[in-house]
Amino acid sequence: MDITIKITDRKGKKHEVKVPTDMALNLMHVVRAYELEPVGTIGICGGMAMCHTCQCYAINDINLPEKREAEEATLSRLMHLKPNSRLSCQIPITKELQGLEIELAPFL
Template sequence: MSDVKITVIDREGTEHEIMAPTDMSMNLMETIKAYELAEEGTFGICGGMLMCASCQCYKLNDTEVPEMGDEEESLLYSDGVHVKPNSRLSCQIPITLDIEGLKVEIAPEP
């Protein structure tokens, strides 16, 4: 089993260093929910189906993540609130060895 270290800043500004498993086909949204870093019912509401933008986060470092797809970009800029140039939907970031060291901040609640 291989885990990657990810830093997540919650909506209160608290920084959490978490270990995310790469062997469970999880994404960042699911990991944040598993660690209970966002209030239930306010984050990842659609379950990662690219329908709500509630799992928006800000990528804070240069760790490589998969390119933003057209659906993600469209949803962010049509339904997203508090969108910034470094905004991403955490449901679209799979937990892989490539994201070791990723640092994100959960966007404010819409």
């Protein structure tokens, strides 16, 4: 099953992407696969919740998985932190994400 996710890149351009739910992907993988940001600027730690490069803001009210301790720790160190900040590497792609809208946080 494919779902649709809307992603606003760091330049403000909106992208609507189709994503399969049966490939064990996370949101960071989706941003990389669609090449929405330059190589080396998304998921530098490889999805281990140890860097900030995949930080995003959840725009709409889709029920996301709870933040785990590693994600909370990394988010607590960030300059561009907002109440809706998440690490995209920590959000697995599931059918429940249908219609999710995110905005990628600045890369600094």
